[in-house]
Amino acid sequence: MNIILLGPPGVGKGTIASKLSKKMKVPHIATGDMLRENVAQKTDLGAKAKNYMDKGLLVPDELVIEMIKERLKRKDCKKGFILDGFPRTINQADEISNAARVDKVVNLQASDGIIVKRLSRRRVCSQCSFIYHLDFIKPNREGFCDKCSGTLYQREDDKPETVKKRLKVYEKQTEPLIKYYQDKDLLVDVDGSGLPEEVFELVDEAIAA
């Protein structure tokens, strides 16, 4: 089964996608990880992407799309895949449709208030970048990373004022995309405001339906 997981930043897409990936035994594909992987493995696309990243520029859409297409062609995607947070635009969605069949698009939803509150509890390790959550993934020692003892900090991106802005941008950007998948009769809305296990149950049901 080929699934796209959509939802605003902070709704918990990554957590749900990784649980689903384990249960369904299909790869979890997130663009950030994919980009880093390509750069680390020095693939042609990775080298091109690195040129932009080294200059502090955004990696162009076409390059990301190329990478996704290449990723979806790999053997492990034969049984299915879970695309996490991609596509974001109609153009990207069209490209995905050309490259692979899409069976379901799960749209995780939660109110801005819940997301702002959730993200404000997130902390990142200054050394290894592992992400903690003061309610869900607590470090053993307050303020320090379990893995490398690095100090934990709150990213600028996770502060309430920034989150509110990001949510507005997301909404504006994805509105047409939601409509696009609704029109194709692929979209299912799932309430993402509960605990991760609860949300996972709901997503699982929505996919089976």
Ligand SMILES: [Zn+2]
């Ligand atoms: Zn660490």
